[in-house]
Amino acid sequence: MKIAILGGGHGAYAAAADLSEAGHEVRLWRRDAAALQPVIDSGSIVLKDARGVREVPIALPTADIGAALRDAELIVLPTPAIAQDFIARAMAPHLVDGQVVFLPPGTFGSYVMARTVREAGNRADVAWAETGTLPYLARKHGEREVNVTIRAIRLPTGVYPARKAAQAIDTIRVAYPSVHGCGDALSGALMNAGPVIHPPLMVMNAAPLQHFERWDIHNEGTQPAVRAVTDQLDRERIAVREAFGHGGPHYPLADHYDNDRWMYGDAHKQLVKSGDWRENIDLHGHRYITEDTELGLAFLASAARHAGVDAPIAHGLLAIVGGFLGRDLRQGPRSFEALGLAELSADALRQRLHDGE
Template sequence: MAKVAVMGSGNGSQAMAADLTLKGHEVRLYEMTDFINNPNTKYVFDNKQIRLEGRAGNGIATISCVTSDIVEAVKGAEVIFLPLPAFSHDYYANLLAEVAEDGQIIVLTPGNLGSLVFKKIFSDKNVSADVVFCETATLNYDARILDPGHVYVYDRNYGIKCGVLPASRSSEVYEILKKYYNEFIPCEDVLACGLHSLNPCLHLPGCTMNAGRIERSKGDFYLYEEGITPTVAKVMEVLDAERGSIVKAFGYELMTVAMELAEGREPRTIWEEVNGCQTLEFIKGPTSLKNRYFTEDIPYGLVAWSELGKMLGIPTPLIDSFIEIGAIIIDEKPRETGRTLKKMGINDMTIEELKKYLGH
């Protein structure tokens, strides 16, 4: 039995805590005191139980430790999992920098290049613990909390790209992660992984081009079934092509959105892959323009891609257009608040310097 820590108490965190517990691991679930009174969180704090249903299995998991004490949560943990949105990464990097121990692996699921943010903050704080950072391209679970103490997994994600920082320690990290998940596919490094976090391409064209429908529908909107039309899919193809140019310029092997959706088959167009896809057609939402499809994918996805394009001298006109339109939608300045090269600690680096920084 291995000891692991899971940060947060949202959909992904509760699914992960329950799943890993039912697999026989000792799980410590951590949540900030600010969120303990949320009904879904309070139930788990009071009862230490989560009922898991769906494609991750079925059962009632009794969580070993549910706490708002970060020391209690991470002490002796082999792996610290963060199935959290990107906007939480700065907070958790600062929090974990104070308590991380030698030999621990910090895994962001997904990362959106947040591993670079963690590395910078740990460096700025002169953390001496020998910690390895790791990030995935997406979350392991498509899950929703149905009721307090009850989480349902609609689908499990397999073949998930995963990168390690430093890259030189990838082999040892993957061997450890196999104890918990078999679905991770090694990437060359965390940058390759972050550039394959495909949510901005999957979400933003359909959401932005259907902003009026989202506002008007009051929650009755199906992104893939009604929001992705042939025209919207064409825009997705161009957006994905701009991302692909950045991926190729760094020398990484490219997986397109269509290839991701094809899951090993010969890929068709994005429209052909989305149209009638049974795993996508019943997904509802977003319910408002404040959804993370906007507030996360724009500042922490598109902004990072745009800045990496500038580093390489690659134009990204459609990515930049969605950032500008998105700034109005979310009433924010994403180029100031988002995932910039400076916040990732890689500004003013040459490509060679960046590769060395990544651990090659």
């Protein structure tokens, strides 16, 4: 299958190498042409995982997004949500009927990017889908080298508009057999693990993150008090899903720590053992704040308000982060209010998510 991978981070390089090795024709686009040049020059990415180290050829590494998207059946965006607006505008002139865009994860980006593309004048009949996590726990080890610690084995995926769900899931499963449908885009967005796991880790590890040059929030930073807050926040997420009528499995985050039933299977021990997450984290600029808190947690809190679900942990964490950032995060750009969804009835919201705008 012809697949476009858009992005230059850990997940994008992992996806490009992994899907190329699986036999797909992969086009890797990155807007930073200079940073992509080593991949262009070599024509490959160095992939490291439990099977060893090898060079994986990439069919087309390019800084030309039009070339990357041309005839692509599947477009994968393993990129932070903060980049979605720019990428949507860059994609808009090139998308055509029948293409499937997959956001792993999306932070409700399936809805937001579709709207941005329409506002740019493109009315192509495109399916947008998002899942709960990246298909890979991965970190780049060099300018064209990526280490994959583990691959997801379950990827619950919602589709916007939901009327195109069958086509979208069938297409994505050619690349990612672990994908399964979980309903509409709201259901997919409420599977996103980032806004549940990362804000408590950032808030409750704020002092060591600012004190030490490098700190592993998944090792020393994951203590019983942190786990207790994370589990309660996840119960709020699940209550919101249920309030909107989304059934299980909800993939409770406790399974990530306690057993092998989560999206990655039994991953937490491998994540810690890899050492790849012992890093410097800026409390103001890291994507765990800019993406998972300012966008993702604000979205979850606003969904709770709309559904009438009491979510004190979500709102409390949002207030604390807003405290050290110096701004009110309750009305962020991904809130129901900002997206014009707060005014919709439950039936009207379901209809919007099924039919599209």
